[in-house]
Every structure is written in C-alpha cells, then in structure tokens.
Amino acid sequence: SVKDCNIINLTKIHNQAGNITVLENNKSIPFQVKRVYYLYDVPMGSERGGHGHYQLEQFIVAASGSFTIVLDDGKDKKYFFLNNPSEALYIKPGIWREIINFSSGSICLVLASQEYSEKDYIRDYDKYLQWKLLK
Numbered sequence: 001s002v003k004d005c006n007i008i009n010l011t012k013i014h015n016q017a018g019n020i021t022v023l024e025n026n027k028s029i030p031f032q033v034k035r036v037y038y039l040y041d042v043p044m045g046s047e048r049g050g051h052g053h054y055q056l057e058q059f060i061v062a063a064s065g066s067f068t069i070v071l072d073d074g075k076d077k078k079y080f081f082l083n084n085p086s087e088a089l090y091i092k093p094g095i096w097r098e099i100i101n102f103s104s105g106s107i108c109l110v111l112a113s114q115e116y117s118e119k120d121y122i123r124d125y126d127k128y129l130q131w132k133l134l135k
C-alpha cells in the first residue's frame, strides 16, 4: 500500500566544491537496479505517469528542480514534493502514480527493479481498481 512508500534520506558527501550522493544496489536502494532513466525537458503544466505497475519497484530522485509525485493504492493517496537530490521516494510494486508540477529544468531520475516491459503497466485506472480488489 502507499503506507509502505516513503522518502528515504540519502547520504550527502559535502565539501566546498559541492555535493555527491551515491546510490548502490541493496544499500541505499532496497532492490537490484536493472534500469535507470530520467525525465527532462518536461513542458510546464505537463503531467507524467498516470499508470500503475504490477511488479516494478522504483526509486525516484529530483536530480534537479522539483515536482510532486502522487501515489494511489486505490484506497489512499499520498503526495510527495521532491526538491532535494539527497532524498529519494521508494515506490513499492502495485501502486498507481502521477507526477505533476514539474519546475522548469527539472530532472526526474528513476532507478527501477526491472527492464522496460509494457506488460508490467496498468494504464487504465478502472482496470487498476479491479485488479486491486482481486488481490
């Protein structure tokens, strides 16, 4: 459920010349990363996501700028404002998500537990709700 999806504080290695944050399998990230992708040049007012995943686990970082992630498990919704590269949102399998309010120049960095497969997507919200009731 969305109750198990939370912000994880990442370690920041700081000095006068800037910051470094490191992501490593099974340490800061609670799964084996199989894929990394990032959203960028998102036009003002655009919304991304709008789908669920059956199996996929994700770790999302606002590498630059800010945006809001809305998580929905069919029962509850949770809103996360991400604007800090030293924080990540962990998303469990089976959650519906939307990403809204992208700031200009923002970069949404996503680490994912599986390679891309359209079969893992649920793109229809009613179908998502039906699937949740069957669980």
Ligand code: TYD
Pocket (backbone or CB within 6 Å): 035, 037, 039, 047, 048, 049, 050, 116
């Ligand atoms: P989608 O996941 O629907 O985008 P978002 O949730 O950010 O709105 O993906 C958009 C398009 O990109 C879709 O045609 C599938 C393609 N795509 C890949 O080919 N590989 C990938 O790893 C991802 C994430 C998307």
